[in-house]
Amino acid sequence: MAKVKTPFEKAASKILERRGVSEIQWKKEVLEKAQFDLLRGKDKDLEEYIYQREREKLVFDEIIKH
Numbered sequence: 001m002a003k004v005k006t007p008f009e010k011a012a013s014k015i016l017e018r019r020g021v022s023e024i025q026w027k028k029e030v031l032e033k034a035q036f037d038l039l040r041g042k043d044k045d046l047e048e049y050i051y052q053r054e055r056e057k058l059v060f061d062e063i064i065k066h
Contacts, residue, residue, distance in 0.1 A: 005013070016026050037043040038050075 013023055016023055034043065034046060038046050041047075
């Protein structure tokens with residue numbers, strides 16, 4: 001069963017379609033850019049988000065152990 005797209009996902013799909021870009025290719029390019037920016041230290045927001053998510057996992061895992 002396919003996931004129901006949000007209004008933003010639908011709008012973005014239409015824009016990409018008009019530009020002649022597949023959603024799969026666009027996702028790949030977006031992800032690659034984010035990964036390179038992260039590795040180069042250029043995306044501090046993403047870096048902090050990752051740290052926060054991992055901190056939460058660490059704390060929750062510790063709580064579950066005890």
